[in-house]
Amino acid sequence: MNCGPPDQLPPATAPSCFLNLNWDQSMDPALSSMVSSPASNSTAAPPDGLALHGISPQQPHYGGGTPLSSPPKLNLSMMGQFHPYPPPPPGAGGLPILENPMPMGHLDQFLADPGFAERAARLSGFDARGGGGGYGGAAVQPQFGLPDASPAGGSKEMELGNTRDESSVSGPAPGGGEIPLKGASDGNARKRKASGKGKSKDSPMSTSASKEDSSGKRCKSTEERENNAAGEENSGKGKVAQSNSENGKKGGKESSSKPPEPPKDYIHVRARRGEATDSHSLAERVRREKISQRMKLLQDLVPGCNKVVGKAVMLDEIINYVQSLQRQVEFLSMKLATVNPQLDFNNLPNLLAKDMHQSCSPLQSSHFPLETSGAPLPYINQPQQGNPLGCGLTNGMDNQGSMHPLDQAFCRQMGSHHPFLNGVSDAASQVGAFWQDDLQSVVQMDMGQSQEIATSSNSYNGSLQTVHMKMEL
Amino acid sequence: MAMHDPRRFKKAFMERLLLSLQVAAGGESSSSNSKPMGLRERRDAVRLSSDVAMASARGPRAAPWARALVAHHAADPRNAPLLRRIIGAAAYHRAAAAGERSRRIVRRSQQSSRRKRIRSLAMSAASNVNGGASAAARRTVKGRMRVLRRLVPGGEALRGLSLLSETLDYVVCLKAQVELMQTLCKGSQQQLQLG
Numbered sequence: 001m002n003c004g005p006p007d008q009l010p011p012a013t014a015p016s017c018f019l020n021l022n023w024d025q026s027m028d029p030a031l032s033s034m035v036s037s038p039a040s041n042s043t044a045a046p047p048d049g050l051a052l053h054g055i056s057p058q059q060p061h062y063g064g065g066t067p068l069s070s071p072p073k074l075n076l077s078m079m080g081q082f083h084p085y086p087p088p089p090p091g092a093g094g095l096p097i098l099e100n101p102m103p104m105g106h107l108d109q110f111l112a113d114p115g116f117a118e119r120a121a122r123l124s125g126f127d128a129r130g131g132g133g134g135y136g137g138a139a140v141q142p143q144f145g146l147p148d149a150s151p152a153g154g155s156k157e158m159e160l161g162n163t164r165d166e167s168s169v170s171g172p173a174p175g176g177g178e179i180p181l182k183g184a185s186d187g188n189a190r191k192r193k194a195s196g197k198g199k200s201k202d203s204p205m206s207t208s209a210s211k212e213d214s215s216g217k218r219c220k221s222t223e224e225r226e227n228n229a230a231g232e233e234n235s236g237k238g239k240v241a242q243s244n245s246e247n248g249k250k251g252g253k254e255s256s257s258k259p260p261e262p263p264k265d266y267i268h269v270r271a272r273r274g275e276a277t278d279s280h281s282l283a284e285r286v287r288r289e290k291i292s293q294r295m296k297l298l299q300d301l302v303p304g305c306n307k308v309v310g311k312a313v314m315l316d317e318i319i320n321y322v323q324s325l326q327r328q329v330e331f332l333s334m335k336l337a338t339v340n341p342q343l344d345f346n347n348l349p350n351l352l353a354k355d356m357h358q359s360c361s362p363l364q365s366s367h368f369p370l371e372t373s374g375a376p377l378p379y380i381n382q383p384q385q386g387n388p389l390g391c392g393l394t395n396g397m398d399n400q401g402s403m404h405p406l407d408q409a410f411c412r413q414m415g416s417h418h419p420f421l422n423g424v425s426d427a428a429s430q431v432g433a434f435w436q437d438d439l440q441s442v443v444q445m446d447m448g449q450s451q452e453i454a455t456s457s458n459s460y461n462g463s464l465q466t467v468h469m470k471m472e473l
Numbered sequence: 474m475a476m477h478d479p480r481r482f483k484k485a486f487m488e489r490l491l492l493s494l495q496v497a498a499g500g501e502s503s504s505s506n507s508k509p510m511g512l513r514e515r516r517d518a519v520r521l522s523s524d525v526a527m528a529s530a531r532g533p534r535a536a537p538w539a540r541a542l543v544a545h546h547a548a549d550p551r552n553a554p555l556l557r558r559i560i561g562a563a564a565y566h567r568a569a570a571a572g573e574r575s576r577r578i579v580r581r582s583q584q585s586s587r588r589k590r591i592r593s594l595a596m597s598a599a600s601n602v603n604g605g606a607s608a609a610a611r612r613t614v615k616g617r618m619r620v621l622r623r624l625v626p627g628g629e630a631l632r633g634l635s636l637l638s639e640t641l642d643y644v645v646c647l648k649a650q651v652e653l654m655q656t657l658c659k660g661s662q663q664q665l666q667l668g
Contacts, residue, residue: 298640
């Protein structure tokens with residue numbers, strides 16, 4: 001962030017340029033990036049050219065720095081090297097040779113991939129067939145539907161348990177979840193991409209994918225598990241009503257027609273049985289899948305959008321929400337112009353900080369019930385202590401300077417709220433420290449909201465964190 | 474970058490908002506001292522400052538809508554003096570030029586897309602007379618997307634996926650804007666009561 005420390009901010013009187021807009025590129029590239037920016041964001045990231053088909057969930061541009069942004073592509077490129085498959089273990093789905101070109105170890109890694117598990121869990125709500133799954137890691141199992149007669153069954157179960165744990169960790173707490181997610185995904189050999197609405201599967205496959213039957217029929221397919229037996233394709237999808245024997249036949253045809261070839265690095269989307277496999281169809285499928293991913297994120301962001309079904313209704317909600325926000329901005333600027341005719345916000349920030357503090361304090365009771373019951377809360381003491389609270393810190397400072405306590409509070413890490421408790425205990429004696437602890441508790445509020453996003457005062461942070469969390473999946 | 478840390482984004486936003494509001498107020502007192510701004514002008518000034526602050530906090534390079542928002546304001550010549558003060562003359566010129574260019578491009582693409590739409594409508598009408606429910610639904614979604622395109626700054630140039638991504642980004646920032654302005658309002662009211 002290029003905002004300097006408060007004392008380095010330009011003086012308020014006659015500035016020529018306050019806000020550095022960073023227009024340091026000519027507008028032509030800017031414009032072209034305006035037209036094509038989301039796509040270019042996804043394609044620019046990986047050096048290996050894998051992203052054209054969008055096998056990895058496209059990271060929205062503000063999620064660019066997330067730990068998970070690179071592993072999918074990396075893993076995919078590694079995937080290609082596995083292509084000369086060792087003979088598959090017997091008993092995987094009762095199809096000894098067919099369609100099971102990958103050793104079970106890969107499957108385990110696949111199963112252990114927390115990102116995939118989580119995405120699968122997240123998307124299972126969309127999946128018509130995933131009704132029993134819920135949002136935990138349990139959704140993974142029916143999707144895989146392994147016959148489980150394979151020798152690797154035991155370890156598979158263990159890995160599944162792992163997946164569950166990790167997804168549950170990373171689900172509610174994005175801050176803490178990043179690390180295990182990252183570690184696990186780094187350790188894994190591959191990462192699968194979730195498919196929006198369970199519609200398409202992109203399996204990292206080399207060119208053999210295009211040799212699959214291309215009946216041209218578009219069917220909604222679930223996420224692909226190409227190393228699974230053919231049987232669970234049927235169980236998972238239910239739209240392709242093919243018998244096991246038929247699958248076996250086709251699988252045999254496939255595997256026999258597929259010579260072990262050197263890995264190629266550009267095909268990542270594998271069509272399911274019965275889907276068109278020409279590049280246009282694949283690209284279209286990937287695009288649709290990304291769109292539904294965005295819709296899902298928007299759905300999480302827009303209040304009241306959770307319950308609606310159907311894209312049109314959802315778009316309606318989004319439109320209404322954006323309109324209401326824009327109208328609110330209009331109204332608020334009118335209100336500001338009315339309330340503050342001089343547009344003089346110079347001595348406002350102390351009020352602002354107090355306001356933030358007060359608006360957050362009711363929340364504290366819900367987030368720290370023990371603290372509220374036990375110790376006297378600072379904001380209860382505040383009226384008695386009166387003005388020194390605000391004045392002592394902010395009166396001598398100008399506008400910029402008074403942001404300073406906020407700075408400190410924001411920059412401080414919110415590891416635990418013990419300092420907050422300490423601040424409560426000696427709040428009566430020290431006003432200054434008490435103030436800072438207050439601010440810190442405000443910040444802690446923000447963290448606490450990642451679990452409970454209900455209130456309007458801080459819902460921005462909370463929702464952003466949820467979005468942020470989703471971005472990292 | 475900004476979206477990565479919502480708290481930092483909000484803080485930067487607030488800093489810039491206060492700064493640009495200060496500039497707006499300062500400009501009012503210094504330049505047009507004789508004739509104070511009317512309510513509507515003040516409102517527009519607040520609106521403009523908050524929008525520019527939001528765009529700059531988000532980073533115009535990171536988010537196309539931020540660029541488009543500033544360009545949209547720059548397109549209005551009445552905003553010129555204030556915008557010049559807030560973002561500087563050079564940036565203002567660039568924004569205005571960019572707005573003009575993008576408008577031209579969008580206009581052209583709209584013409585072509587309109588032509589295409591008419592053609593496809595004719596084709597679909599010819600192919601299946603009773604489009605059915607799915608076709609109707611698709612048409613509804615298309616219409617909604619068209620509305621959304623008008624709402625998101627710079628959305629006219631976007632389609633499907635990119636439009637949705639921009640909307641996502643924009644909604645997040647808009648939420649922050651509303652919240653910060655609410656906070657400012659509350660603070661001002663308290664100040665009013667105290668004073």
